[in-house]
Amino acid sequence: MTFEAMWRDLHYVGRSATSGGYFRQPWTSAESELRAWFAEVTVARGLELETDGMGNQVAWWRPVAPSDLPAVLTGSHLDSVLDGGAYDGPLGVVSAIAAIDVLRARGFEPDRPIGVSVFTEEEGSRFGLACLGSRLVTGSSTWEEARERRDRDGIFLGDAVAASGLDPSTGLLSLDGVGCFVELHVEQGRDLVDRDVAVGVASEIWPHGRYRFDFEGEANHAGTTRMEDRRDPMLTYAMTALAANKQARLAEQRATFGRIEVAPNGTNAVPSRVTAWLDARCESDDALAELVDAISRQGSERASLDGTQLSVTAESVSGSVAFDPDLARSLAAIGDWPIIPTQAGHDAGILSAAGIPTAMLFVRNPTGVSHSPDEFAEMADCLAGVEALADTLAKLAS
Numbered sequence: 001m002t003f004e005a006m007w008r009d010l011h012y013v014g015r016s017a018t019s020g021g022y023f024r025q026p027w028t029s030a031e032s033e034l035r036a037w038f039a040e041v042t043v044a045r046g047l048e049l050e051t052d053g054m055g056n057q058v059a060w061w062r063p064v065a066p067s068d069l070p071a072v073l074t075g076s077h078l079d080s081v082l083d084g085g086a087y088d089g090p091l092g093v094v095s096a097i098a099a100i101d102v103l104r105a106r107g108f109e110p111d112r113p114i115g116v117s118v119f120t121e122e123e124g125s126r127f128g129l130a131c132l133g134s135r136l137v138t139g140s141s142t143w144e145e146a147r148e149r150r151d152r153d154g155i156f157l158g159d160a161v162a163a164s165g166l167d168p169s170t171g172l173l174s175l176d177g178v179g180c181f182v183e184l185h186v187e188q189g190r191d192l193v194d195r196d197v198a199v200g201v202a203s204e205i206w207p208h209g210r211y212r213f214d215f216e217g218e219a220n221h222a223g224t225t226r227m228e229d230r231r232d233p234m235l236t237y238a239m240t241a242l243a244a245n246k247q248a249r250l251a252e253q254r255a256t257f258g259r260i261e262v263a264p265n266g267t268n269a270v271p272s273r274v275t276a277w278l279d280a281r282c283e284s285d286d287a288l289a290e291l292v293d294a295i296s297r298q299g300s301e302r303a304s305l306d307g308t309q310l311s312v313t314a315e316s317v318s319g320s321v322a323f324d325p326d327l328a329r330s331l332a333a334i335g336d337w338p339i340i341p342t343q344a345g346h347d348a349g350i351l352s353a354a355g356i357p358t359a360m361l362f363v364r365n366p367t368g369v370s371h372s373p374d375e376f377a378e379m380a381d382c383l384a385g386v387e388a389l390a391d392t393l394a395k396l397a398s
Helices: 003-010 029-044 090-106 132-138 157-163 191-195 233-251 285-306 325-335 347-353 379-396
Strands: 048-051 057-061 071-076 114-118 178-186 199-205 208-216 254-263 273-281 309-318 339-342 358-363
Touching: 003 029, 003 090, 003 379, 029 048, 029 057, 029 090, 029 114, 057 071, 071 090, 071 379, 090 114, 090 178, 090 379, 132 347, 178 347, 178 379, 191 199, 199 325, 199 347, 199 379, 208 233, 208 285, 233 254, 233 273, 233 285, 273 285, 285 309, 309 347, 325 339, 325 358, 325 379, 339 358, 347 358, 358 379
Parallel strands: 071 114, 071 178, 178 358, 199 339
Antiparallel strands: 048 057, 057 114, 199 358, 208 273, 208 309, 254 273
C-alpha cells in the first residue's frame, strides 16, 4: 500500500461534512478508528505492534539478527485540534510507515530496531494538557494527576480512557533502549515556502504555555442595570485580550485567546463569570514569563476598575527545547536541508526534554496555515518528505 493509498484511507475519518475540518479527539470513535487502522497497516507489514493502556502505539521493525544497539524511533500523532487540518500529526505517521516501505524496496536491512510511534492526545484539545501521551510515557506527568482532568462535557479523563476499552494499570510504553527520536511534521508556517525548499530540519521549539484566566463579576439585567453600576467580567476579559495582543506585538512574541466560556451565557444578561484560555509562546523562557506577567498585571488592573476579580492558573507549560545540534547538522547534511526553528509544540519536544536525542523534519506547507481545514501540503512535497525520512532512518539505523 503506497503513501497515497494510506492517505486516502484517512481522508474521511473524523472529517466534518460542513467545514472540511477534522474532529479526531482522543478516546472517541474517530480516534479509535485511527488506532485500528494503524494496527492493521503495521501488522500487515510484519511489524511488531505494542499498544499501552493509554492508547499509545509503537510498531517495531526488528533487525534480522538480534541487536542490543539503541533503537531509532519515529512517528507522530493521529489526534487533531477541533476542526483541524489533515496533515498535523497524521503526515508524520503515514510518512514513517511509507519510509519503511521505501527502505525495504531499497533492500535496506537495519542494524538496530526502528519503531513507528503514535502518541495519544498530542494536541491537548480534549483534556487541556498538550502531549499528554508522551508526557506520561516519559514520566514528566503522572496518571494519578492526569486522570482527574475533565473535558468540556465534564467527563473525567480516567472515565474516557476506560470507556475506550483501555486500562492504564496494564502499563505504559517503555522508551528504555530508544537511542533517538525523529518526528516528521508539516510545517506550521511559511519559512520553507520563503526558502523555496520542500524539507527542513528543526533547531528548536519555543517555550509555550496555556493559562486559564477566570474573570468573576456579578450577573444582572442587561436592560435595567446602569452601565456605571455593572461589575461586568466580559469587559475585563475584552480589555485583557486587547492587552495580550498589544504586549505580544511589542515584544514580537505570540499571545492568543482562542477559547472562552461565559456564564450564564444569556443575551439579555450581564455575565457573572468569563473563563478564557491564553496560549502564549515566546523565544525564551524568560520572555514567556515576562509576557504572561504583563498580561496578567494589566488584566488585574482593569479588574480593579471594573469591580471584578481575576485569577490566573497555568494549566500546561512547556519550556524551551533545543534539539540535539549535532544530530540536526548531521541530518541536514543528508539533503542540504535548512535548519529552522518552530513555535509549535510537539511530542519531539517532550522526548528531548526527557534526555532522548531528538530531531524533526518539516515538510513545506504552501498556505502557511495550520490548525485549520486550510492546512495543506502538495503530494510531491509529501513524497519528498518520505524519501527524506527514509534517508534519515537509514543513516541512524546503520
